[in-house]
Amino acid sequence: MTDDKKRHKYCPECGTRLDIGDKFCSDCGAPTGSQRPNMEHGSFRPTSNSNASPGITLGVLSILAGWFIPLLGLILAIPGAVYSERAIKYDENPGLGLTGGALSIIGAVISIIAWVYWAGAL
Numbered sequence: 001m002t003d004d005k006k007r008h009k010y011c012p013e014c015g016t017r018l019d020i021g022d023k024f025c026s027d028c029g030a031p032t033g034s035q036r037p038n039m040e041h042g043s044f045r046p047t048s049n050s051n052a053s054p055g056i057t058l059g060v061l062s063i064l065a066g067w068f069i070p071l072l073g074l075i076l077a078i079p080g081a082v083y084s085e086r087a088i089k090y091d092e093n094p095g096l097g098l099t100g101g102a103l104s105i106i107g108a109v110i111s112i113i114a115w116v117y118w119a120g121a122l
């Protein structure tokens with residue numbers, strides 16, 4: 001009877017016939033292995049903007065600071081680019097990552113131009 005097989009299983013330890021819902025053998029007490037914890041793979045992901053947001057923030061700050069304090073602009077642009085690169089690499093939010101990366105590069109360029117400008121003005 002195939003119907004019988006659907007409703008019953010056999011203990012992996014002693015072979016006693018068990019109901020399909022039994023978690024432990026009624027005879028020897030061995031776990032039947034029917035209750036498999038549902039581990040969800042792929043849910044291991046940091047909060048989606050954990051790298052993209054600081055990347056954009058640092059990029060914007062480096063643009064703002066770069067013109068007046070070129071060294072500060074560069075200091076901000078480097079981690080801005082690193083965060084943005086991570087956001088793209090870990091596929092957190094590639095769009096924001098690209099934006100942050102672009103902003104950081106612009107900030108770095110502005111900082112360098114400002115650096116040359118201020119150096120020439122002095």
Ligand SMILES: [Zn+2]
Pocket residue numbers: 011012013014015016025026027028029030
């Ligand atoms: Zn058993």
